[in-house]
Each structure stands twice: as structure tokens, then as C-alpha cells.
Amino acid sequence: MRELSLHILDIAQNSIEAGADSIEIIITENESSDTLTICILDNGSGIPAEALDNITDPFVTSRKTRRVGLGIPLFKEAARAAGGGLQIRSAVGKGTEIKADFSLSSIDRAPLGNIAETMALLMVCNPEVHFKYEHIRGNTKFMCSTSSLEEILNGIPLGSPGAVSVIRSFIDGGLEDIRVS
Numbered sequence: 001m002r003e004l005s006l007h008i009l010d011i012a013q014n015s016i017e018a019g020a021d022s023i024e025i026i027i028t029e030n031e032s033s034d035t036l037t038i039c040i041l042d043n044g045s046g047i048p049a050e051a052l053d054n055i056t057d058p059f060v061t062s063r064k065t066r067r068v069g070l071g072i073p074l075f076k077e078a079a080r081a082a083g084g085g086l087q088i089r090s091a092v093g094k095g096t097e098i099k100a101d102f103s104l105s106s107i108d109r110a111p112l113g114n115i116a117e118t119m120a121l122l123m124v125c126n127p128e129v130h131f132k133y134e135h136i137r138g139n140t141k142f143m144c145s146t147s148s149l150e151e152i153l154n155g156i157p158l159g160s161p162g163a164v165s166v167i168r169s170f171i172d173g174g175l176e177d178i179r180v181s
Contacts, residue, residue, distance in 0.1 A: 001074060003113025004038060004102075010071040011040045011098055012122050016129060018044030020095065023122075024132040027115070029104060031138065035084075036102040036109065047090040055088060075100055082109035116171035120164045123149065127159035135175060142174035 001007055008025060015023050020042035028037040047055065056076045075098075076086040083103035090096040102109045119133050123146055132145040146158060149167055156162050 001078070002110060004078065004110050005113035005115045005118040007071070007075045007078065007100075008038065008040065008115070009118050009122065011075065012042075012131075014071060015040065015042035015044050015096070016126055018042065018046070018096070020044035021128065022130045022132075024134070025119070026134045026136070027112070028136045029138070031104060034104045036104045036112075037099065038102075039097065039099045041095065041097045043095040046092040046094055047088070047096055048092055052088060052090055056086070072098070078102075078110055082106040116168045116175065119144075119171055120167040123167055124159055124161070124164050127157070133171070135178060137178045140178040142171075142178045144171060144174065 001010070012023055012025065022043045024039075024041040026037075026039040026041075028035070028039075030037075056073050072086075072088075079086050079100040079102055083106050084101035086101075087099045088096065115133075115135075119131065122129075123131050127146075130146050132143070134141065134143045136142075149163075149170065150158055152170060153163055153166055156166065
């Protein structure tokens with residue numbers, strides 16, 4: 001995947017398939033430590049310990065439709081290529097945390113991509129899931145959640161096509177604010 005936002009989309013979809021109804025996505029850019037961290041937390045079914053040991057092997061998957069699972073292995077490789085790594089913590093019945101670290105200045109780091117579009121699509125296509133998105137850059141922070149967006153949408157259903165542009169614009173504006181600060 002050419003953009004990190006596509007990895008986020010893939011991991012969030014895994015969370016939804018695992019029964020999560022709450023997903024938190026936290027992106028932290030820290031220029032002083034030269035790190036970009038992406039953390040995705042969910043309250044899904046969790047990953048059994050025996051599966052966790054092999055989760056970064058592309059030929060081991062819990063899917064029944066195909067015998068390979070490339071999402072997590074590709075995310076791990078993207079982090080490794082950019083001087084970072086991937087950590088996964090999970091507890092059956094409680095959920096999963098996937099955290100990837102990247103060297104912010106690495107020439108091999110994939111661009112973040114269109115995170116506003118990714119978050120808007122996740123929220124609109126999964127209105128039954130509570131999403132919280134937080135983006136921290138230095139000392140500034142932008143945060144939005146499905147509950148705060150429902151207020152902004154003022155009666156427009158979260159799962160409606162009309163919500164996409166409103167959500168995308170809200171997130172783009174928030175990200176612009178933390179880039180300017």
C-alpha cells in the first residue's frame with residue numbers, strides 16, 4: 001500500500017470484522033524525536049495468543065475466504081522500511097491495540113495519504129461503530145469522534161452520502177489548524 005491511511009483503513013476493517021463497536025485511531029507526529037506513531041485500538045473479540053505469535057506471517061490468516069492475510073505484514077514492513085516497527089497487544093474478549101512507529105524523516109516512509117477521506121469513509125460506511133480520531137503534532141492536537149460529528153451534521157444521518165463531505169471538510173480543517181500552529 002502506497003499510503004499509511006490505507007493501512008489504517010485495512011486495520012480498522014479488521015477491527016470491525018472482529019466485532020468492534022468502538023475504534024480509536026491516534027496519529028502522533030513528533031519532530032523532536034523524529035517519530036510518527038500510528039495506534040489503532042479496538043474493543044473487538046481480540047486475538048488468541050497462539051494466533052498472535054504468527055500474525056505478521058502473510059500465509060497465516062483467520063479468514064475463510066482466502067488463505068493469505070497481507071494487511072498486518074505489509075503494515076509491519078512499511079514501518080520497518082522507515083526505521084520503525086510494529087507492536088500488537090491483544091486480549092481475547094477485550095480487544096486489540098496495533099501500534100506502528102516510523103522515522104518521520106525517513107525517505108522510505110510512505111506518505112500519510114488522505115486521512116480525512118479514510119476517516120470519512122470509515123465513519124459513513126460503519127455508522128454503528130463509534131470512531132475516535134486524534135492527531136497530535138508537537139504540542140497541538142486535533143480530535144473528532146462520531147458523537148461530535150453527529151452534532152456538527154445537525155440531523156444529517158452519519159451513514160448518509162451527504163455526511164462524507166462534511167466529515168472530510170471538518171477533519172481537513174482540523175489538520176490544517178495543527179499544521180499551522
